[in-house]
Amino acid sequence: MKRSIAGVEIPDSALARAAFEHVRGIESELLLQHALRTFLFAALTGFREALDFDADLLYVGALFHNVGLNLRFSRSPNRFEIDSANEAREFLRAHGVDEFAAEDVWNAIALHTTPGIPDHMSALVTLVSAGVQMDVRGARYYEFTAQQRDAIVHAFPRERGFKTRLIEAYARGMEHRPETTFGTVNADVLDRWDPDYRRLNFCGLVLGSEWPN
Template sequence: MTTTIAGVEIPDSAMTRAATNQIRGTTSVLMFHHALRVFLFGALTGYRGNLTFDEELLYVGAMFHNAGLNVQHQRSAYRFEVDGANAAREFLRQHGAAENVIAEVWEAIALHTTPGIPEHMSPLVALVSAGVQMDVRGAGYDEFTAQQRDEILQAYPRECGFKMKIIEAYARGMEHRPKTTFGTVNADVLDRWDPNYRRLNFCGLVLGSNWPT
């Protein structure tokens, strides 16, 4: 049966059902509901801007955007966004997606925490980021109607204390690889979470390099 929330139809295909099952089986309810809200806010942003995008691919991008934080990546040395993008690439290849499509979803996930870049790329890349930014930090909050927000939250609630819980989820997924946060918003997470964390500083790296001048 088709599910429509806040005017957005949840894609119902073999691929999206498989994505749902894979992510629901490997992440917390908090993060699973977050992924669904990311899809919905991203889709509404696309509709409002009259953008042309593939709802199935947006759904997969939303589902996998935080997959790199999951326990199976605890030993990874990559940025969590790259691990999530790689997981989505493997998933899409298993489902016969074209390589250009896979590359676009990879970019959408890899860049979803990089401010100032996604909105200048394809609609898919822009909308994954927009959905994340809305649900996590309320970017564009007033561009959605109260009814849209309420319908989405009724379907996929934000847990009590969501703000701190999602910061903790990010921190837990990155605390073993602090160097990967250099130059990203992820450094803010570990700076707030871990009293022993020390940021790398770009100027310090330049001035401390092996170049004599």
């Protein structure tokens, strides 16, 4: 793997190498390439906004943020973000990372699909979300130069049909637990993917509750 891309150094510590090998063993190539691009876009955002962040922890957060979509969690009752965050925290604890740092990574992964919250938390939480949103939906696309975008996609390509294949990967990772998408952007995924999916409505839950008034 090329170690410097678009002016960003790919972490090469023992922790970073172990994280990469761990995730590579359980995640599809589509999601692994997405995770690596996420790290790069996140790091560039951090540089541009002069945020103080730990590159190793950002790398781990980016690598692990979608592992909860894996088939091994097909019986999980959790949101996939929670399974992803739990997996990352267990990995970090096993590698001797202190609890505060592990919790920061946990928060970053757990909140990466919750708009409006990450920007008001730690730099790590902010940046994991920013990297994901850039690669998935092009958030703040033109704040990156064409040279930066091209270098990142050259190093870690977006596969043909990436947009639709990513939505499919999300859907297949959540279709067995549709109730966990309530109140999140994940409901949009199942709404498009599954013709039988009926999303919960907060107003309907309030008006239909057991309370008499």
